[in-house]
Amino acid sequence: MSQLITSPKINEKETLKFECETGNYHTFCxxxxxxxxxxxxxxxxxxxxxxxxxxxxxxxxxxxxxxxxxxxxxxxxxxxxxxxxxxxxxxxxxxxxxxxxxxxxxxxxxxxxxxxxxxxxxxxxxxxxxxxxxxxxxxxxxxxxxxxAFTQGEDTVLAAMACRCPDKISTTSDSKNLETPMMIDNTQKNGQNSKALAHPPLVLFGSLPSAVVNVLTLELNKQGITVDGWLPSSRYTDLPALGEDVYVCGVNPFLSRTAMTLMRRKKCKLINAPFPIGPDGTRAWIEKICNVLGVIPTGLEEREKKIWQSLENYLPLVRGKSVFFMGDNLLEISLARFLTRCGMIVYECGVPYLDKRYQASELLLLEQTCLEKNVPMPRIVEKPDNYYQIQRIRELQPDLVITGMALSNPLEARGINTKWSVEFTFAQIHGFANSKDVLELVTRPLRRNMMQQVSNKTLVKPAK
Amino acid sequence: MKLAYWMYAGPAHIGTLRVATSFKNVHAIMHAPLGDDYFNVMRSMLERERDFTPVTTSIVDRHVLARGSQEKVVENITRKDKEELPDLILLTPTCTSSILQEDLQNFVDRAAMESKSDVLLADVNHYRVNELQAADRTLEQIVRFYIEKAQKQNNLSTTKTIKPSVNILGMFTLGFHNQHDCRELKILLNQLGITVNEVIPEGGSVLNLKNLPKAWFNIVPYREVGLMTAVYLEKEFQMPYVDITPMGIVQTESFIRQIANVLNSIDKTNSYNFDQYIDQQTIYVSQAAWFARSIDCQNLTNKKAVVFGDATHAVAMTKILVREMGIRVACAGTYCQHDADWFREQVWGFCDEVLITDDHTQVGDMIARIEPSAIFGTQMERHVGKRLDIPCGVISAPVHIQNFPLGYRPFLGYEGTNQIADLVYNSFTLGMEDHLLEIFGGHDSKEVITKSLSTDSELNWTIEATSELNKIPGFVRGKVKRNTEKFARQNKIITISIDVMYAAKESAGA
Structure with missing residues (x-):
């Protein structure tokens, strides 16, 4: 298992390794x-x-x-x-x-x-x-x-709520438009009207705080894309209309059941994109939506570059550092991808459940990122066994372990830096600007170590 | 079905696990679905435990349900037996898995055959008892198991120690200031010349349970947990027990006198008299007795208070307020409904009314009706107090991270009396302050003097941006506003839209 890390040689044809440990692991209900x-x-x-x-x-x-x-x-x-x-x-x-x-x-x-x-x-x-x-x-x-597990609770609620969304009555002319979506040259749009009906309706799904909803909506507006609605909306009475000609795209990696319900029950078309976490993910997400809706995206490359520049304060802290995800909230793959892009090495990516189809684009992006950054592919472990993971952590000594609240203190007591995985569930991490907040969380234990004069030696008695 | 927003006592398995994890080298296996295992989080977070919580969940999922869980449970027990080498493995279901009505005793029997450690099934009804009752029951079950085992193996230590000795029963993890109380009790007993034989379950080893009968008597500081064990040991070995909670000056005194009685009844050759010790402590060590006489405390006379908590703490607190501080307790209550009779008997004559309920809305309504000057209750009453603007001192579980202070804060013994007096005194509006408030009408003038709108602000906020700004939590709103306007000025933007706000946020990060 650990040979992967100890041998730094990277095979060009290397792909992601998946395994299912079906162990005793902990996540929230x-x-x-x-x-x-x-x-x-x-x-x-x-x-x-x-x-x-x-x-x-x-x-x-x-x-x-x-x-x-x-x-x-x-x-x-x-x-x-x-x-x-x-x-x-x-x-x-x-x-x-x-x-x-x-x-x-x-x-x-x-x-x-x-x-x-x-x-x-x-x-x-x-x-x-x-x-x-x-x-x-x-x-x-x-x-x-x-x-x-944990965040999938949202998935079950949104899937149930999707069935309550009103039906979109598609006019014949609309559906004709659909089959051959026009390519819109974004650079020439100037009026508000030009973007109104230029592309088929788009509904985004996933629960985000309203500030983040606005940010992502604005980001798409900049590309000339109108967002028809969000599932969930901030009021139940404002649920978006869904139907055959509606395109849907998720913002969270744990919404596979909602995606399936939208496709099967509401006949929507799913845009399978990486998730808008980190500048790389956000850009890929917008690009994918643009591509599917037939819009040529503009200025994204510069925008991503600018965001990366704004992260320069944090990046030196994480470059070359290793991280181990024990697996908790199903955001692991997206975060692993972003942190790899930041220059970290992901040893293991535990995840309670992985729908490889719904996360296909994200997995692909993770693979590409690893190849581009020339780092080993992380080991992706579904339903990990926490006990075995702790053995692996002892062996690998990663610079950071992202884990649930039950294991943080004991790991810290053994000199291992940790960050609570739930913080990523509750913090605002989506979109370009919030990338900073992800790194703010990730680097906090590392920055603490630089500041604190208390020795970070092991604070537990060695095992008998 | 019951509509519930909050509960005082937790479910049964929490009590069982609290007992199991308090012992050294005991591992608990929880037979439960994913997510029922939050006990590990509570213990790790609240107690700031350095070691991994010795509880493993044998996860019940769809596959396990379909195939039956015996194999998985047995496998997990034998696995932990090899990995952790515990002395005892305790299996417990939760409310959920107990409905499956599996023959868990059979699982345990099978696993016991393959394990070096002892294997026990925690025997509680998850729908009839709460956390505290389950803890009491589990502690007794474990003690009984090891006593009976020792009896069978003929290595039970029944010879009494030469010097007076005692077992402390019922100190355990996630208890309300239990660690501090335990330290204080040990100090007190040591000063009385009594050796502490065993403290269980906290930090005790199940292998030492056979030594319990060596002690002269038992102490049960909190009647919620430990009483069943004390009764069992009394029946089995005629060991007397003291179940007076040494909380407050008066009760600590009767606790010590009771100990003297017990010692005198056991040891006829010596005469035990702690009067001098009690005087010494009351007059010179505890500041609480002097405080009660001080002019400060006089101002508390006949102030109105409400007390609510577990039976032990609510009773003790009621008596302290009335007898030691002259405060009027308008209502005393407890959520320990199973102990209602004892509670009523104890507070009879000390308070105007009694409330026994586990419905926090009734408690809230009672507080709102009575409008006391201070509340002494749980975190829930603290919360109610916040809403009604009534100060509240927390005196009882359910625990909160604030009940795990790093410093020394016992509630029992003579140091405890100081802590409680501080708590009470600081909860009420203080002596002279009371009068000054009346004269000057409050701490702060109610009117907020706002700064005039800055004239240099030629910036316009769009309606959307203003409403977005209002969504930002108050404590950072001003900062966001300033930063956005600074950004706008730098970039010569006059109208601030949502776009500008986010652009400002991004640039602020650079």
Whole structure:
């Protein structure tokens, strides 16, 4: 396993190596998506239907339930619910009526958990009936830990929400246009009108803070591309219209199920692009969208170059340094690609789940980047075993380990620099300008080492 | 089904894991789906543990569900047996996996055959008991297992130590100031001439559990965890136990007197009298007794307070406020519903009303209705207090990172009395300040004197840009505004649009 790193010779024909360890690894529960989605969708209410274990997770590990007026709650299943002494439908109706009375949201999102899976609670069957009865739309997402990891929770919610998007009625003339998208010479556009209907409609999917949504939308506007809408929108009532002639493109690497739903159920056309993380990724993302929509991109190369220049403060800190991703939030491949481009060497890229088709462009870009930078391809380990990973970390001694919160302190105590992977989930990392924030996070432990006078020797007793 | 926004006590498996990971060289296997394993995060983050949390999740996913989990669980147990060489492996399901109704005892039996370590199944009902009850139960289960094992192997140490000795039961990880309390208790016992035989579970070894009967008696500082074990040891070995929590001057005194009684009943040849020690501590060591007499504390007389927390801390705090500081407790409450009778009996006569509930909204409503001058509660009450502008001192779990101070902050013993007095005093508006506030009407004048709009600002913000600016968190908004305007001036831009804002952000990074 480690020969890969110890032998620096790089085979030109080398490709990415994938393996699946199917080990005991740790990530957060997918219901954690509630914590950012309820903020994103301002008129929503998220009801997590699960046990005390689920509730305690949201409250403690995520520390989010303490806020004064949360727009999410637990429907805590008690013994009588589990043993089917109570009628699920009546119980959920009671709670949803209470939510309607207290908060009156535009939509209630039911988050199914492992428990509802195991007791086979028919949420999808109950929702339509209850919806008509209480007069509030109910979206059902099965964000359970049996099938999904951490950020994939967002995937399940967006996939469910995609089915609620209104249908786009395509006019015949429009669809004709579609088959042969006109090439627009971007350099000549001057009026606002020229970009209005020059290309087929584009909808972007993935939950991002509104500031980042604006940045990415503006970036595309500069190329003469109009963004028709985002899934999710900041209001449930503003969900974008979808249909056969709509092109869709994701901004997050963990949305493979949403992508599939958009293609299969809504007949949208998927633009498979690398993800807009890092200047390289953002440029590739915009270029790919431009290509598919038949727009010739302009000024991207200079723009990327300028951003790289603005990162010059950080780059010397990371060049030649090695990084090890233990795998947590499914952003690993994109981050590995960006950090490789920054001059780092990625030893291992753990990832809880990898959809090679949805991430195809990103994987390709990672491969190209490694070849161009003349560094070894990272080992990509799906469902890694944390115990074995720690052995590998001991052996490889990487300069930085990006890992979950449970392992950071013990690794730091052993003299290994760490960064929490969840920070990349919650920080704004998309788009050109935010590349700086990624490096700000990545370099923090390295900068700390330069500043602190406390010795960074191992602070644990050696093993017996 | 229950609509829940927040909970005081966690699920059962958390209690079980807290006990298991407190022992040295015990490994826990959690039979649970991905994401149920956040205990590792809590322990690592809150306790700032340097070592890897000895809990491994045997992940239940679709494949495991389809094939049955026995193989995987057994494999994980035997694997950890080889990798970690623990003395004991404890298997626990969670709320979720316990519904599968698998014969986990059978898994454990099979794994035990292939393992060098002992293997146990934590025996709790995940839907009927909470974190604290499960912890109490698990501790008793482990103790019983090792006592019975020693009895079978005939190596149980029942000979009492020559000098008076004691076991401390119920100190464990993620407890509310438990480490500090434990240190303080050891100091106190040492000064009384009593040797500490075993402290369990924190830092104890399961292999030493057979030595428990060597001690003269047991101490249960917190009645939530350890009481079952004490009762078991009393039944099995006629070991007396002291379950008075030494919190506050009065209770610490009765704790020590109770110890003297126990010692005198065991050892008829000597007479144990700690009166002099108690006087010495109360008068000269603890500042709290003097504080209670000081003019400072006089101003607290009859101020109104609300107390809420686990049974141990809420009872002790109520008594301290009333007996030692003359503060009126308008309501005392606990979320330990299983201990309601004891709680009512203890606070009877000390407070105007009693509230026993695990619904934080009821507690919040009660506080809003009573409008006390100070609250002594959990993190939740602190939060309620913030909203109502009432100060709150945190006196009980559920724990928060703030309850793991690096400095020494016990709640028990004589040093504890100082800490509590500080906490109480600092929670209320202070002596003279109270009067001054009345005279001058508040700390700050309410009106904010705004600087006049700068005249040199010939810059226009578009409506979109202004609304974008308003989305930026308040504490950095001013900085963003200044930087953007600086950028605009440098680039001779008059109208600031969203584009300009982002361009400014990018250039600021350069």
């Amino acid at each position: 997918p219901i954690s998506c509630v914590s950012w989605l309820y903020q994103k969708i301002e008129d929503s209410f998220f009801l997590v239907i699960g046990t005390k274990t689920c509730g305690y997770f949201l409250q403690n590990a995520l520390g989010v339930m303490i806020f004064a007026e949360p727009r999410y709650a637990m429907a805590e299943l008690e013994e009588a619910d589990i043993s089917a002494q109570l009628n699920d439908y009546k119980e959920l109706k009671r709670l949803c009526l209470q939510i309607k009375r207290d908060r009156n949201p535009s939509v209630i999102v039911w988050i199914g958990t492992c428990t509802t899976e195991i007791i086979k609670m028919d949420l999808e069957g109950m929702a339509p009936r209850l919806e008509t009865e209480i007069g509030i739309p109910i979206v059902v997402a099965r964000a359970n830990g049996l099938d999904y």
